[in-house]
Amino acid sequence: MGQRYASGRNYDRGPGQHKAVSVLSPWIRRRLVTEGEVVAAALAAHGPEAAEKFVQEVIWRTYFKGWLERRPQVWSSYRQGLEADLAALERDRRLRRDVDRAMDGQSGLACMDAWAEELVETGYLHNHARMWFASIWIFTLGLPWRLGADFFYRHLLDGDAASNTLGWRWVAGLHTRGKPYHAQAWNIATFTGQRFTPRESDLVExxxxxxxxxxxxxxPLQSLRPCRAPEARRPTALLLTDEDCRVEEFDLGGLTVVGAATLAASHLRSPLAVADPVVAFEAGALADAAARAGVTPVA
Structure with a gap:
């Protein structure tokens, strides 16, 4: 969270070797641990100067969440485009072959194949690897970006609609328009500690x-949807989702909670099958939230 993070955060050391980053993202994504808590811990342990880079990276998630909330049509467009891309897979055998090879770790590029395998096996990828992977998927392999984003979303334990969708859009040059992210051979070699040494000719400029x-x-920006607080003294049902498992911050005082339920929705991330570890992590998070709320939910 301090100087070690700042100096080592860009290095992808490989599965099980991500020592310079917190790897807290699956818990932060569900608010089992909050952004405020990790920022406060970093500042307390390292001070504002040394913790600055860590704090900046935490804020990126908050920024993306707020950005997409004010522009929900971007999410709707992504979902519609994904449906069209999936339909194209059914019609185009060559596209299906190329996408399957990339997802199965058989693209022929050692770095891409290793990252695909790590994602499927662990549910995690280093942030730098996510950027490289997305850039190579889009520009070198020439595959539809939404299919790549969907591949990530189905497997990442920290999969978040805003961070994932907007991260891929940023790489593609759609978020910061006209400024796509260029995965470069020297950069990959340097920040993987020479684990991978692609040739410049392997990657499209x-x-x-x-x-x-x-x-x-x-x-354009849209207005935030107004939220109305529950009426006091009226029978209230508590619905828990993994979007917010921080039940301690729910203001339930004065409410008559007569029932509770958990709503598992990770299987709805994609029209395709979502990875079992993602579904299991969500189930554990919801069970933990329900226990801390002191309720026995109807699942």
Missing amino acids: VTQGLEATEPDGLP
Whole structure:
């Protein structure tokens, strides 16, 4: 969280070797641990100067969540586009072959194949590896970005609609328009400690993103949907989802909670099958939240 994080955060050491980063993202994503808690811990342990980079990275998640909340049409567009991309897979045998090879760790690029295997086996990828993977998927392999984002979303334990979708859009040059992320051979070699040494010719030089596919640009801001507090003294049901498992911060005082239920929704991340570890992690988070709330939910 301090200087060690700042100096080592860009290095992807491989499965089980992510020592310079917190790997807390699956818990933060469900608010089992909050952004405020990890920021406070970093500041207390290391001070504002040494903890600055860690705090900045935590804030990125908050930024993406707020950005997408004000532009829900970006999420709707992603889901509609994904349906179209999946339909194209059924029609185009070559596209199906190439996508399957990339997801199965058989693209022919050692770094991509290792990252695909790590993602499926562990439910995690280092942030730098996520950027490289997305860039190579889009620009070198020439595959639809939404299919790559869906691959991540189905397997990442920390899979978050905002961070995942907007992260892929950023790499593609759709979020920061006209500024796609270029995975470069020297960068991969340096920050994987020479675990992977692709040739420059293995990777396409990225000179233009996908912004031409969205000629209307970014959508306008929408107003936040107003939330109305439950009425006191009326029978109230508590519905727990893994979007917020911090039940201690629920203001239930004055409410008559007559029932509770957990709503598991991770299987709805994609039209395709979501990885079993993602579903299991969600189930554990919901059970933990229900126990701390002191309720026996109807699942």
